[in-house]
Amino acid sequence: MNIQAKLGGMSLAFRVFPKFVAALAVLLGMFFQTNTAISAPLLSPMEISYDEKVLYCSVGPVEVSDQVILALNQGTPITFSWEIIIEKINDYWVNDTIGEILVVRQAVPDLISKNLAITDTKSAISRRVHTIDEATAFLSKLNNFPILDRSLLSSGVAYNIRAKLHVHEGKLSDSWWAESLRLGKTVALEDITLP
DSSP states (O other), rough: OOHHHHHHHHHHHHHHHHHHHHHHHHHHHHHHHHHHHHHOOOOOOEEEESSSSEEEEEOOOOOHHHHHHHHHHTOEEEEEEEEEEEEEEOOSSOEEEEEEEEEEEEEETTTTTTTEEEEETTTTTEEEEEEEEHHHHHHOOOEEEEEEEGGGOOOOOTEEEEEEEEEESSSOOOOOGGGGOOOOOEEEEEEEEEO
């Protein structure tokens, strides 16, 4: 009797576990397919400039994939999440992170008016453009974007600035776990030393 109870419990586990694994595999496959299908290529141009008070960063343009253009043509919103990371270079230890900036830009097509609303979500500044080329030009580059107060950097010290990009198709989720699923690719690197 005891052996039959154990076998009955095991058969339930063997019936439920494969379904769970299959569902998990499908979800992970969808996630990685979306990220690899519309991810940006490596190493775009980066230019760092500064004045007395602020460090500025220009990146791109990065190449926009055919999947992004197809999604916009079909009315699907596209979001480019730019993460700029500034690190002090250490020769014998892990680099020290000085700052991280997140720039989120989105294009939302309107299939009725044939326009696209492009938005910088941090500043909430939005405008309408008439072509997908205009929208992708806005999404795929940063021009003279302020990234750091210059007083946080020391003269004669080497710093590394890295730009990571995550391209997302569809609406972004504000859930607590969604941030950890945004795996960006490094698209630009630059080392600087201020005088």
